[in-house]
Amino acid sequence: MSKPTSGHFTKTPGWLDWYAEPARPRFRLPPGSVDAHCHVFGPGDTFPYAPERKYTPCDAGKHQLFALRDHLGFDKNVIVQATCHGADNRAMLDALASAGGRARGVATVRRDVTDEQLQSMHAAGVRGVRFNFVKRLVDFTPRDELMEIAARIAPLGWHVVVYFEALDLPDLWDFFTALPTTLVIDHMGRPDVRKPVDGVEFELFMTLMREHPHVWSKVSCPERLSVGGPRALDGEAHPYRDVVPFSRRLVESFPDRVLWGTDWPHPNLKDHMPDDGLLVDFIPRIAVTEALQRKLLVDNPMRLYWGD
Template identity: 80%
Template sequence: MEFTKTPGWLDWYAGPSQPRFNLPAGAVDAHCHVFGPGDQFPYAPERKYTPCDASKEQLFALRDHLGFDKNVIVQATCHGSDNRALVDALKASNNKARGVATVNRQVTDAELQAMHAAGVRGTRFNFVKRLADFTPREVLLEIANRIAPLGWHVVVYFEAQDLPELYDFFTALPTTVVVDHMGRPDVSKPVDGPEFELFVKMMREHGNIWSKVSCPERLSLSGPKALNGEQNAYADVVPFAKRLVETFPDRVLWGTDWPHPNLKDHMPDDGLLVDFIPHIATTPELQQKLLVDNPTRLYWNDEALRDGPQHAVQARSSTD
């Protein structure tokens, strides 16, 4: 099937630099996507955008180039609840990828079990109105209760100004909850201001809530160039991500967000994004947790359980 890209669509950057930062052994890119290819895995009729193709082979080549060991592939909204491209990538990964699917209430238990066997470990709820149609919260809660026995978690994507109205729903979910991109804070506001403070409060008071400290390219106002004597790109995002990494070191994840859907002003160099990491996780201990220990615990925990209790760490944090 032929698909025409959304006008003005920015394709992913095909020549990423070699990162200066050497990733620790076993590092996981915990947020990335595959798009199609559309002639093999058609884009959803209800999609809000049509992307360029971004195949599993291209994703795995980027993984190796940057120095990651594994990927967590998140279902893209352009595929809706048709998870075939995601599952295909997981099956081709040689156990080096896990997935986060999008499911609706019509999904059968057999379909959930098949996705679990392929490596899916979570489902994503999208609350960004320009990207996804509204789903009633009672339907989402029903889905959350169905996936909880599988040990899956819920990934939520929202924007900071919408957190007050979503707060009670997020904190009532019966699973581990992973927030995409720090809840998209407005980085022009203070890192200790009321908007971001509400997000920090939610994480502090609910030990099952995690955050991805990813996507500075989506959040930054200063952009990819070092400015005003700053030595690093996306410097205005650093205080927000650094605060979460240092406050909740056992509940943070990081990912490239390749192939960077719906960016409007520039397409980031994925090597440069990797070099952002030591600015937000400033010690080898914090880097090890962010890039290796935390994603391994959350996504490959079943292998730890199989290998013996000394390796098993429960993915869900205690609220005690």
């Protein structure tokens, strides 16, 4: 994979570039596997970054994404609109157009989006919209506006993807449970893995999933959640093992409502940049049977994104 650049934009200081030479995974992915959470950034000289962005990434375009897809052994991608592009979905839509039917998209839209624009995005392969509640990444959007958007996409069969942090779940509960669409939660709601997997905080998340069957979760991004990090233990690599109990509990409790993705190119990481090949090797530690692996990587994303 070619090395990242930042075009004519200045990358946010301290942010790491994506890992340019990932290992080839030892874990053989099931045929038809989907990387259900990844992004494209720019390139900035073709698809400029949004003026209101909170960060400037390195370029990470469709060609690098598709090269990674093939290197890791995935068949398809779900490309999630990145906050650095705001509601300008052109980079994501361009990647969908180049994917030959092997990618679907999750867009960011505003209240002024027209029905014609929504229909055009649907034809291009968009199947959801993303609402971001992480304050350090986006400005606040009124919930009535978000609910209006959700009501407009529901007839298309789209879903809502949400990104938030665990401490904010009590405040967001009523909004999430009132949404008229399937709800997909990014990265398990970012649990604090220093706390017990059966503790009050994560149990609230489990209760949300248990009581509301329209809620799905991505069991992705151990590199963001781990305190221990990608350390080698006992002479063998066991990266991010403190995240395993949380991810595995969700996979085994809700096998038909979980997704997995690389999160390439891993925005907003400053401590270390993960090797995507090692992230793939994390999968059999959280989905320990072939049946669970197939649900996580093939059946669930195909039903949600290619079901029509």
